[in-house]
Amino acid sequence: MTVLILTSEEDVTADLVVLRLNEAGVPVVRLDPADLTTRVALSGEYVQGICHGHLSVADRLVSMSGLRSVWVRRPGLPAARAAQPSAWLTEEASQALYGMLRCTDARWMNHPDAARRARHKPWQLRLAQRSGLPVPATLITTFPQAAREFSERFPDLVVKPVSGAHPQEPPRAVPTSRVAPDTDFAAVAFGPTLLQRRVPKLADIRLTAVGDRLFAARKTVEPDADPDDVDVRFSPSLSPWNPVEVPPRVATAVHAYLSGAELAYGAFDFAEDADGIWWFLECNQSGQFGFVEMDTGQPIADAIARWLASAPDGTPAPSGGTRRSAL
Amino acid sequence: MTVLILTSEEDVTADLVVLRLNEAGVPVVRLDPADLTTRVALSGEYVQGICHGHLSVADRLVSMSGLRSVWVRRPGLPAARAAQPSAWLTEEASQALYGMLRCTDARWMNHPDAARRARHKPWQLRLAQRSGLPVPATLITTFPQAAREFSERFPDLVVKPVSGAHPQEPPRAVPTSRVAPDTDFAAVAFGPTLLQRRVPKLADIRLTAVGDRLFAARKTVEPDADPDDVDVRFSPSLSPWNPVEVPPRVATAVHAYLSGAELAYGAFDFAEDADGIWWFLECNQSGQFGFVEMDTGQPIADAIARWLASAPDGTPAPSGGTRRSAL
Secondary structure (H helix, E strand, C coil): CEEEEECCCCCHHHHHHHHHHHHCCCCEEEECHHHECCCEEEEEEEECCEEEEEEEECCEEEEHHHEEEEEECCCCCCCCCCCCCCHHHHHHHHHHHHHHHCCCCCEEECCHHHHHHHCCHHHHHHHHHHHCCCCCCEEEECCHHHHHHHHHHCCCEEEECCCCEECCCCCEECCCEECCCCCCCHHHHHCCEEEEECCCCCEEEEEEEECCEEEEEEEECCCCCCCCCCCHHHCCCCCCCEEECCCHHHHHHHHHHHHHHCCCEEEEEEEECCCCCEEEEEEECCCCCHHHHHHHCCCHHHHHHHHHHCCCCCCCCCCCCCCHHHC | CEEEEECCCCCHHHHHHHHHHHHCCCCEEEECHHHECCCEEEEEEEECCEEEEEEEECCEEEEHHHEEEEEECCCCCCCCCCCCCCHHHHHHHHHHHHHHHCCCCCEEECCHHHHHHHCCHHHHHHHHHHHCCCCCCEEEECCHHHHHHHHHHCCCEEEECCCCEECCCCCEECCCEECCCCCCCHHHHHCCEEEEECCCCCEEEEEEEECCEEEEEEEECCCCCCCCCCCHHHCCCCCCCEEECCCHHHHHHHHHHHHHHCCCEEEEEEEECCCCCEEEEEEECCCCCHHHHHHHCCCHHHHHHHHHHCCCCCCCCCCCCCCHHHC
């Protein structure tokens, strides 16, 4: 049974996971859907009620029924590197590849449907509430009057995009920033705006979930930090990420979130306040983990390799490899 | 409890359903997401574990918690008609609108996740096989050699796109056509190609499923029809669509398909052969039904209105309208 990794060639984080799977003797096929019709070929046959599918990568042939798991890491746009790329060819290649992979019994990290749903911020906030995670008061609105009333109730606000990254080429992350006290919010009418009570934070928390395993890391906010530096991704802080224990109530809520979202992987961002409460900010279903592993030494790549290698019921892979014990 | 219909203003088929809902006294809000930030506004608040959402259309305010059902008919691209449209604004508006609607308990026809998944042809074929529908032998491939071998086993083939419509502006349907006997299939290497055994058909069947209700219509192939006219959408036939009974085995299989696909609506295309077998060609989760209703008189719009108006458990709407009995 083979692990399929969909990602670009330059993805060095994926290299870490591939290395561990190789050490464990678990067969791995790594491909970039951008290479479809050049380095990558596919075929699926439906005859007399039976379906057979194959993938070929650099002349290596893999049966789709032999796929143990699929890791959707950083896949390129299907057929983007074809001799004559086009929107039509990308659509055809995407439907063929993902349509066939959807027919397999492989486990997904993460399934494309779950991944797509999990990107919706309003849905994230609601699921976090329902899962028992503390969510800072939030408003998403195109009504200037609603924004004004919200800012009266919660005078210290941050603003962030509803959707995450700006869809330019390459996509650019839009930072969260503080709302000035004299803002009049008239511009809210021109586009949905996400306003959130600013959590005065002592630390940022990044919790990486891999299946049932949780790895939390904490980055202290420096005492003289500028309160306008609300977005840890853009803050000039030099303090490292340190491993931190996950409070049991948070762990229970995070498991409920992942189960409700049908996600096998998630990178949660929290803000820790002076009372030690972890406030849910977001869960990125494809969040990076390399920087956390580098700072903390937490074995996240190893956990991903184990998850990908394990059987559908979660037991370790009955691999034929002699070095299986490495996992 | 309100029915929300997402579609364009020009959608006359939706008018039929709105008319029936109005007659039954069921509140309806119809909006085009393209009108977001101009005619349409939205707001969602997440405070202390509770979520409240509102939509406003032409100054009419609707609570999202009061939505009974959502009919995704022919919605425009979110914020496409904004004063300054952009890919970024569309993404923000789309995430805000669909993200909030995903938080409601409304029933969907069809849910966006189910709709997206249902467009994958390879997945359709597999689900049809699993549901017990006869599927003509099919190959989807980028291997010329696989195509050649397939054409030796099944010499009479048609070719059609994997993905359906060509993504130009406006999208254009690509007809299914016959494969010439001397085709060498070298070009298959440049893009996934769907080859399918041609079913020598006596009739085309369009089966429209609305919840549990099935409406089948049959269009006879004229005896002197050109066998190269394989695609009913492009055939010059003048024979009308006539109502036809659904064979019990087909009905069971179609219900299994809809349940597996989590679809509340589906338009199935079959080819009927000389033995009376209905061969599954595809299921379009947003297929048109107006032309069938016009020819056959089958009450499809009425069935959609009833489905949208019914409570989550399928019982008719406890509407306050005095003309409820009209449904």
